[in-house]
Amino acid sequence: MKTCSEPASALRRYSLNGATMGGRYSAVFYAPDGIDAPAIGASLFAAVDRVDRQMSTWNPAxxxxxxxxxxxxxxxxxxxxxxxxxxxxxxxxxxxxxxxxxxxxxxxxxxxxxxxxxxxxxxxxxxxxxxxxxxxxxxxxxxxxRAPVALDLSGIAKGYGVDRLADCLDGWGVTRYLVGIDGEMRARGCKSNGEAWAVALEKPVYGVREVAGVIELQDAAIATSGDYPRWVDIAGTRYAHTMHPTLQQPVSNRLAAVTVLASTCMLADAWATALLVLGERDGLALARERGMNALFVLRDGDRLQEILVLGGALSEPN
CATH class of the missing domain: 1.10.3980.10 (ApbE-like superfamily)
Known part of the structure; x- marks a missing residue:
């Protein structure tokens, strides 16, 4: 089990959450007893609400x-x-x-x-x-x-919103936290007992919420893109919500999910989507070429196969 700095037993655990971007945001953090939790909660909501008001495709305004x-x-x-x-x-x-x-x-x-x-x-x-x-x-x-383009930021905006949650807690002087919007998460420091934050990885199974494993997160962000959370059924065929820009249709390859670790959740969010679109061959090749940290889950009939890519650095290569 990973540990970071010395435990800080005098700190109190706080947990705040709310609705945003069609899902929920959450913030778990350790801070001294007596910190203004209601004010922090208000600023957390304001941070994600600002992102939603700017980047939503569901809000005409x-x-x-x-x-x-x-x-x-x-x-x-x-x-x-x-x-x-x-x-x-x-x-x-x-x-x-x-x-x-x-x-x-x-x-x-x-x-x-x-x-x-x-x-x-x-x-x-x-x-x-x-x-x-x-x-x-x-x-x-x-x-x-310069051309008639319709923009959609669903593959990056939630990750950016998570980064704004992190910035919010940084501004309050909080140095031990785990923030997230649905499955996109970012951690700083560790828990008060010195343990790293534990983040569950969801098993990519249609219509079922099941934990596949747990990853310990510290001073990093994580995001997953997959074919299982949202889809449409057309004439008996299931189509995932992630679009393949070149083919102009939903992604269809052997990848069930891609999880990426990065320095910011915006980068992790976008790259998880990109690697899912690229597929098991080109996605793996690009992740290795760029020195990324990623977990690829492939469908092999009824079985799931995991391929781990460890590049070491969390910051995005130039």
């Missing part, structure tokens, strides 16, 4: 929806956080050979995973990658579309 509705070639002022996530999404898209693409909004809607939740049977229009469709001026706080 969100900054992302405003950008999607904006005319082409017109600069639109956007919050700094949204510009950061867009910029990171485009960069990871390039680094993943287009496997991660925040420009899949039209595909998501067409396959029934968008706000309408109804599959569009119309023929698909040509897919326009976000990297070729956006100008992002982070210094000026503005974004311009």
């Amino acid at each position: 969100s900054d992302l929806c405003r950008l999607n509705a904006a005319p082409e070639h017109a600069w639109l002022a956007v919050p700094a956080e949204l510009a950061e996530v867009l910029d990171t999404g485009v960069r990871i898209g390039l680094q993943s050979m287009g496997a991660f693409d925040i420009g899949v909004g039209a595909l998501v809607a067409r396959w029934g995973f968008g706000p309408a939740q109804q599959r569009d049977t119309l023929p698909a229009s040509p897919h326009c990658p976000a990297g070729a469709s956006l100008d992002i001026d982070r210094a000026g706080g503005r974004v311009r579309k």
Whole structure:
């Protein structure tokens, strides 16, 4: 069992949670007795609510929806956080050979995973990658579309929200915490008894919540992308919610799930999606090439096969 610094028995355990982004956020942390827990709870909610209000595709008033509705070639002022996530999404898209693409909004809607939740049977229009469709001026706080692209940040926004939870607790001087939104988690330090944080890995089984194993997390973030949490059934065939940008359809390969460890949850979230799209061959090759830490779970008939890639460094290679 991993341990970190000396135990701090004088610290009290706090647990706060709430609804956000169609799921729930949570924060478990150790701090001195008497800390203003209600104020921390309010600031945690404000942190994730700000991300949701900026990046939701389900809220027509969100900054992302405003950008999607904006005319082409017109600069639109956007919050700094949204510009950061867009910029990171485009960069990871390039680094993943287009496997991660925040420009899949039209595909998501067409396959029934968008706000309408109804599959569009119309023929698909040509897919326009976000990297070729956006100008992002982070210094000026503005974004311009060069082509008719529909942006969707579901593969990166929750991870970014987890990072904002972490920043919130950092701002309160908390140095021992585990924060998360659904299955995306980030840890700092350890528990008050010196043990590392334990995070359960879900078994990738359709319609069943079952623990496959536990990983000890310390000063790192973790995210999982899989074919099992959300899908649609069309004529007896199950289609996962993750889109393959090039094929313009849901991902269909032997990978059941990919879990990634990184320095931030935004990176872990996006790269888990990218590796799932790339599949067992190209995904494994890219993870090894980039020195990533990832767990691939493959479906082999009724069996599950695990392949672990350990690159050592948690920070993203340039």
